[in-house]
Amino acid sequence: MTAHAPVVVGINVGHDGGAALITDTTMVAIxxxxxxxxxxxxxWQAALLxxxxxxxxxxxxxxxxAVSGIGHHPPTxxxxxxxxxxxxxxxxxxxxxxxxxxxxxxxxxxYDEATVLVVDGGGNNGDTETYYAATRDGIQRLGGNPPxxxxxxxxxATYEAFTNWLGWHEQExxxxxxxxxxxxxxxxxxxxxxxxxxxxxxxxxxxxxxGVAELAERTGADFGPPDSxxxxxxxxxxxxxxxxxxxxxxxxxxGQTIAATGLSNLCFAGGVALNCVAADKLRHQDAVSGxxxxxxxxxxxxxxxCALYAWHQMTGETPRRPxxxxxxxxxxxxxxxxxALTRDPRSGLVERRRTPYRWRxxxxxxxxxxxxxxxxxxxxxxxxxxxxxxRALGGRSILADPRTTAxxxxxxRRIKHREPFRPFAPAVLADQASAWFDxxxxxxxxxxAPSVHAERATDIAGVVHVDRTARVxxxxxxxxxxxxxxxxxxxxxxxxxxxxxxxxxxxxxxxxTPAHALATFQACDLDALCIGDYLVERx
Numbered sequence: 001m002t003a004h005a006p007v008v009v010g011i012n013v014g015h016d017g018g019a020a021l022i023t024d025t026t027m028v029a030i031x032x033x034x035x036x037x038x039x040x041x042x043x044w045q046a047a048l049l050x051x052x053x054x055x056x057x058x059x060x061x062x063x064x065x066a067v068s069g070i071g072h073h074p075p076t077x078x079x080x081x082x083x084x085x086x087x088x089x090x091x092x093x094x095x096x097x098x099x100x101x102x103x104x105x106x107x108x109x110x111y112d113e114a115t116v117l118v119v120d121g122g123g124n125n126g127d128t129e130t131y132y133a134a135t136r137d138g139i140q141r142l143g144g145n146p147p148x149x150x151x152x153x154x155x156x157a158t159y160e161a162f163t164n165w166l167g168w169h170e171q172e173x174x175x176x177x178x179x180x181x182x183x184x185x186x187x188x189x190x191x192x193x194x195x196x197x198x199x200x201x202x203x204x205x206x207x208x209x210x211g212v213a214e215l216a217e218r219t220g221a222d223f224g225p226p227d228s229x230x231x232x233x234x235x236x237x238x239x240x241x242x243x244x245x246x247x248x249x250x251x252x253x254x255g256q257t258i259a260a261t262g263l264s265n266l267c268f269a270g271g272v273a274l275n276c277v278a279a280d281k282l283r284h285q286d287a288v289s290g291x292x293x294x295x296x297x298x299x300x301x302x303x304x305x306c307a308l309y310a311w312h313q314m315t316g317e318t319p320r321r322p323x324x325x326x327x328x329x330x331x332x333x334x335x336x337x338x339x340a341l342t343r344d345p346r347s348g349l350v351e352r353r354r355t356p357y358r359w360r361x362x363x364x365x366x367x368x369x370x371x372x373x374x375x376x377x378x379x380x381x382x383x384x385x386x387x388x389x390x391r392a393l394g395g396r397s398i399l400a401d402p403r404t405t406a407x408x409x410x411x412x413r414r415i416k417h418r419e420p421f422r423p424f425a426p427a428v429l430a431d432q433a434s435a436w437f438d439x440x441x442x443x444x445x446x447x448x449a450p451s452v453h454a455e456r457a458t459d460i461a462g463v464v465h466v467d468r469t470a471r472v473x474x475x476x477x478x479x480x481x482x483x484x485x486x487x488x489x490x491x492x493x494x495x496x497x498x499x500x501x502x503x504x505x506x507x508x509x510x511x512x513t514p515a516h517a518l519a520t521f522q523a524c525d526l527d528a529l530c531i532g533d534y535l536v537e538r539x
Contacts, residue, residue: 010306097123128154183240329386
C-alpha cells in the first residue's frame with residue numbers, strides 16, 4: 001500500500017448499483033441510477049468516476065476496493081470488471097452482501113455496541129435474514145435463516161411476492177405498505193411466518209406472483225385478481241395482511257436476536273428496513289433500548305457498506321461515523337448552476353419539454369421559498385449534496401403547503417402522477433416535532449411513521465395518512481441549514497412548522513445535477529424552482 005492517507009472505495013454490482021469513496025475526511029457516495037437516469041440500474045462506472053472527481057483523487061490513489069453483489073457468492077475480482085481498468089486484483093476484495101448491510105447499519109449508528117439485524121429479499125448464499133453482534137472490535141455474524149430453506153420463505157421475498165401480485169415491481173414495496181392502511185389485516189388468518197428462535201420460516205414456497213397464487217390455492221385465501229393495483233378491496237386486504245404479518249415476524253425476530261446477542265441497541269438494515277410502519281413498531285419493543293436504520297438501508301447503501309468494510313480491512317479500525325444527514329453527493333457551484341440556467345451545453349442539459357422561464361438570484365432563497373409554499377405554490381428545492389437513500393430529505397425535494405389536501409392532490413395529478421392512496425411526508429422542525437407527532441426520538445431520515453396528534457391532524461391534512469400516521473422527517477439547522485430556514489419562515493408565516501416534502505422526480509430517479517433539476521422543472525409542471533440561491537419561474 002502507498003504512503004498517503006488511506007483511500008478506499010466500495011462498489012455494488014447488483015441492482016441499485018453504485019459507488020462510494022472514503023478517506024479520513026471524506027465520505028461521498030451515489031447510486032448509478034442518479035447519473036444514467038434509469039431506475040434500479042445496476043452498474044458502477046459513472047458512480048465511481050463521480051466519487052473520484054468529488055474527492056479529487058485518481059483511481060491509482062485508491063488503496064482498496066471492496067465489491068458486493070447478489071447471487072450465490074460475492075463477485076470475484078475478475079467478475080467485477082475492475083481489472084479491465086488496470087486495477088490490480090490484489091486491491092479488490094469481495095464482501096458478503098449481508099455483511100455490507102451490517103457495516104452500513106452499525107458504522108453509521110450512534111451506538112458503540114448493538115445487535116445488527118439484516119432483512120432483505122436475498123443476498124449471497126441464500127441469506128434473507130441474518131444477525132450480528134457489533135462492537136468497536138468488529139462485527140460478528142451469529143446466525144440467520146437456515147440455508148436449506150428456500151428464499152421464498154424469507155420476510156423480504158414474501159413482501160416482494162405480494163407486491164408483484166398487486167401489480168408492482170418488487171422494488172416498489174412502499175406502494176404495498178401505503179395501500180395496507182386501507183385494508184383489513186385480519187381478513188386472512190393463516191400465519192405467513194413461523195419465527196423459531198432467531199429463525200424465520202415463511203409459508204411461501206415460490207417467489208414472485210407464482211408464490212402468492214400457490215398460497216391462495218393451498219389455503220383457499222382470496223387475494224383478488226393479480227395486478228389489481230389498489231382497485232380491488234381483496235387486494236387491499238392482501239396488502240394489509242402481508243404488512244401485519246411482516247410486522248409481527250420482525251418484532252419477534254428482533255426480540256430473539258437481541259436475546260441471543262445480549263445487546264439491546266438494534267441496528268436494522270436491508271430493504272425491509274425501509275418499511276417505516278414496521279420500524280415504528282420495532283423501536284417500541286420492550287427489548288429495544290435504542291433503534292437505528294441507515295437512510296440507504298436497501299441495496300442503494302451497499303456501496304457505502306463495502307467502503308466501510310474496506311476501511312476496516314485497510315486500517316484495522318472498525319469505522320465509527322455516526323450520521324447526522326444523508327447528503328453524500330457532491331455540491332454544485334454557482335457557475336455550474338448558471339451553466340444549466342443559460343442552457344450551456346457543458347451542463348449536460350437535456351430538455352424533455354422546452355418551457356420558457358426566467359431566473360434571478362435571491363438574497364434569501366429560504367424566505368422566497370416559504371412565501372411561495374404558503375401561497376399554495378409547488379416548488380422544486382435543490383440544495384447542497386444529494387441524498388444517497390431513496391427518500392428526499394431537503395437536498396433534492398419538491399415542497400408544498402401541508403395544511404390542506406390541495407397541494408397533495410395537485411402533486412399527484414399534475415406532477416408526480418402517483419397512485420392516490422400513497423401519502424406524502426411531512427418535514428418538521430425537530431424541536432417542535434413532539435407537539436405534532438407521537439415522536440420522542442429524532443427521525444431525520446424519514447424512516448419512522450408515528451401517529452399525528454388528533455388535535456393537529458386537520459392542521460396538516462395534506463400529510464396525514466388514512467390511519468392518521470405520517471412518515472416524519474425531523475429537521476435541524478445543524479444538519480440542513482437551508483431547509484430548516486424554510487421551515488422556520490413557514491412557521492413564522494402560518495404557525496405551522498411543517499412542509500410537505502417529496503422527492504424531486506416524476507417517474508424517474510431523483511434529480512442529481514442542476515441540469516436534471518431544470519429539465520424536470522420544465523417537464524413536470526412545477527410552479528417554481530429554487531436551486532442554490534437562484535429562483536426559477538415560468539415566464
